[in-house]
Amino acid sequence: MGNSASVAGRACFVAAVGHDPNLVTFRGDLLYEFRIQPSYNLAIPVHPTVVTYPKTTAQVAEIVSCAAAQNYKMQAYSGGHSYGNYGLGGEDGHVVVDLKNFQDFTMDPDTHVATIGAGTSLGDLQDRLWHAGGRAMAHGSCPQVGVGGHFTIGGLGMMSRQWGMSLDHVVEAQVVLANSSVVTASDTQNQDIFWAIKGAAASFGIVTKFKVRTHGVPKAAIQYQYTFSQGDVLDKVKLFMAWQNIVAKPNLTRNFSTELTIFQDGIMIMGSFFGTRDEFHKFELENDLPLQGLGNVAYITNWLSLVAHTAEDYLLRLTGNVLTSFYAKSLSFTADELFNEQGLVTLFTYLDAAPKGTPTWWVIFDLEGGATNDVPVNATSYAHRDAIMWMQSYAVAGFEPPGFIIKRFLNRLHGVVIGNRAPGAVRSYPGYVDPYLRNAQETYWGPNLARLQDIKTAVDPDDVFHNPQSVKVNSLSPPDPGSHDV
Numbered sequence: 482m483g484n485s486a487s488v489a490g491r492a493c494f495v496a497a498v499g500h501d502p503n504l505v506t507f508r509g510d511l512l513y514e515f516r517i518q519p520s521y522n523l524a525i526p527v528h529p530t531v532v533t534y535p536k537t538t539a540q541v542a543e544i545v546s547c548a549a550a551q552n553y554k555m556q557a558y559s560g561g562h563s564y565g566n567y568g569l570g571g572e573d574g575h576v577v578v579d580l581k582n583f584q585d586f587t588m589d590p591d592t593h594v595a596t597i598g599a600g601t602s603l604g605d606l607q608d609r610l611w612h613a614g615g616r617a618m619a620h621g622s623c624p625q626v627g628v629g630g631h632f633t634i635g636g637l638g639m640m641s642r643q644w645g646m647s648l649d650h651v652v653e654a655q656v657v658l659a660n661s662s663v664v665t666a667s668d669t670q671n672q673d674i675f676w677a678i679k680g681a682a683a684s685f686g687i688v689t690k691f692k693v694r695t696h697g698v699p700k701a702a703i704q705y706q707y708t709f710s711q712g713d714v715l716d717k718v719k720l721f722m723a724w725q726n727i728v729a730k731p732n733l734t735r736n737f738s739t740e741l742t743i744f745q746d747g748i749m750i751m752g753s754f755f756g757t758r759d760e761f762h763k764f765e766l767e768n769d770l771p772l773q774g775l776g777n778v779a780y781i782t783n784w785l786s787l788v789a790h791t792a793e794d795y796l797l798r799l800t801g802n803v804l805t806s807f808y809a810k811s812l813s814f815t816a817d818e819l820f821n822e823q824g825l826v827t828l829f830t831y832l833d834a835a836p837k838g839t840p841t842w843w844v845i846f847d848l849e850g851g852a853t854n855d856v857p858v859n860a861t862s863y864a865h866r867d868a869i870m871w872m873q874s875y876a877v878a879g880f881e882p883p884g885f886i887i888k889r890f891l892n893r894l895h896g897v898v899i900g901n902r903a904p905g906a907v908r909s910y911p912g913y914v915d916p917y918l919r920n921a922q923e924t925y926w927g928p929n930l931a932r933l934q935d936i937k938t939a940v941d942p943d944d945v946f947h948n949p950q951s952v953k954v955n956s957l958s959p960p961d962p963g964s965h966d967v
Contacts, residue, residue: 490551494531494576497543504534518558518579520566524806524878525916527569531576532558538655538663538689541578545687545945546661548576554947557687559599560627564809565916567683568630571948580629583689588613594652597691599629607788616695617784619644632691633682634912635863637871639753639788642735642851644696648679648863649856653692658685659941677936680862680911681926684937684952698784703754703761705778710747714833717748718825721846724750727768728848728870729819735851737764743832744843752848753787806878810891811913813868817903824901831897838886841877844894846870864927865908872898873913888917914950921950 488507498504506516508530517532530553535541548555553576558568565571583598586609593616597606604624610616619640620631628647636647644650653667656674666675677685709720724741727733739752754761758780781787820828832844850869858866874894876887899907909915911925922930930952937944938955 488530490531490547490553493547493550494533494544497547498533498535498540504536504540506532517577518561518569519804520569521561521804522564522566522807523804524808525566525571527566527571527575528573529569529575529577530573532579533577534579534582536582538657541657541687541689542661542663544576544578545657545659549659549661549943549945552943553945555687555945556683556948557599557629558627559629560602560625560631562623562626563630563914564807565914565949567914567948567950571916571950575947578687580627580687580689583629585690586613588616588695590614593695595693595695597628597693599627599632599688599690601628602626603628603631607785610695611698611785615698615784617698618647618650618693618695620647622788628691629688630683631912632693633678633688634680635865635910636912637847637849637853637910639738640696641849641853642738643755645852645856646863647693648861649852650693650695651679651691652694654678654688655690656682656686656688659943659945673936674940676860677862677933680864680929681933681952683948684933684946685941686946699755699787701755701757701780701782702787703756703758703778703780704752704787705754705761706749706751707777708747708749714826714829717743717829718822720748721820721825721829722822723769725819728850729816730768731816733850734764738848740845740847742843742845745840807875808878808887808891808917809873809875809913810895810915810918811874811910812872812895812898813865813908813910814870814872814902815867815905816869818905819870820902824898827897827901831894835890835893836886837876837890838884839876839878842890843875845873845875847873858928859932862926862929862933863911864925864929865910868908871910873910916949918950922952925950926952 491507494505506513508528520527533544535544555576556568556570558577558579561568569577580600583600585596585598587596595610602624603620603626606628619638620636621638632647632651653665656664656666656678658664664671664674666678678688682688736755742749754764848870854866856866858864874891876891878887906927907924908927909918909924918924926933933952934955937952942954944954
């Protein structure tokens with residue numbers, strides 16, 4: 482494993498955390514493997530050289546100064562759910578700032594703006610907001626995800642059609658930059674930094690604290706789940722088309738959220754409707770949902786029960802915080818890129834016949850749009866403001882790295898989808914990283930990439946904040962070839 486005494490800058494890092502041995506560990510230390518956070522995706526093992534656990538923003542600034550002086554690359558670790566393990570650097574040799582000690586939480590009783598530490602998990606966040614006057618905000622379902630990455634990549638969730646994404650709620654952030662300065666970023670201060678961290682923060686600095694706007698919690702909602710396990714290709718096409726005809730309606734109520742998941746044994750349609758039972762039944766009749774009288778429908782009047790129910794669904798499907806080896810991809814759809822019938826026939830024919838390399842795979846089609854589309858594409862660095870639906874595909878290989886067959890299955894799946902829809906730019910969600918993606922930066926940030934590169938060159942010219950698919954400095958930014966698809 483090596484001798485930790487030889488780690489460059491060791492004394493500097495120890496001093497940066499006040500000489501507290503509990504706040505830093507080095508690769509080569511006897512207890513290193515027990516103290517660092519494990520790789521979330523076991524297919525991509527990552528070994529940082531230095532992992533720090535600061536307690537203050539001033540300590541973070543000192544750690545950044547040490548790393549820059551020794552030419553290390555850095556990343557922040559909040560919840561650690563990056564599919565490429567980018568919170569640990571995504572490759573060996575990084576300095577990691579684990580934000581677990583940043584648990585600040587206060588609520589302004591007049592403005593209902595919450596101050597939140599960047600190490601907070603989504604599960605703790607929803608509890609703290611609820612107990613601070615029955616407040617809430619839009620965010621994802623997995624309770625172990627950390628806000629440090631979630632708030633700065635996008636943050637899609639159950640309430641996004643009504644309230645926007647998590648990053649749309651951020652009104653101010655405290656950020657440590659590559660020169661170790663600490664700045665406040667908002668619409669009125671350090672506006673370029675604020676724009677960049679709302680979609681691509683891992684390339685620009687370490688956010689230690691957020692101020693976010695909040696909402697009063699909804700009074701009640703319907704949660705529904707329907708599973709279909711029978712039928713041939715044409716039956717599945719008919720079901721998908723009926724669902725897509727609803728989500729494609731330009732004036733679809735924002736009170737309705739839904740996703741369709743294809744898996745080994747069938748199709749599941751699930752989601753929420755914010756309203757009464759009678760209003761949901763009227764919605765079903767008006768939209769000719771092919772679901773009436775089937776599946777499970779629950780009327781929930783307690784907000785924490787509602788989000789817990791959603792998290793349970795997530796955990797059952799995605800295994801939550803269980804470490805495994807997997808491959809995943811994502812793809813956005815605009816209103817002009819939705820499937821026609823022939824495209825769906827091709828999709829389901831491929832899914833029925835293709836070798837997959839695993840029985841544990843699924844493809845999610847998730848309705849977005851609504852408030853996420855209200856924001857102009859150039860208002861934040863997050864660029865997918867015209868997306869009304871996301872496709873997420875996953876294949877799990879257990880505790881062994883995903884092999885050739887699994888990656889080929891998902892890559893060809895995406896090829897089938899792209900080849901059978903209207904021509905357009907291929908875009909992927911930066912929160913669902915694909916470490917093997919070609920031209921990753923262009924795919925994640927699209928028309929906003931050029932401005933991101935200009936800001937990166939100005940504030941981090943030495944590329945201190947780096948992972949394998951981060952925004953590059955202009956002089957270092959030829960097209961990323963990625964790895965060859967299989």
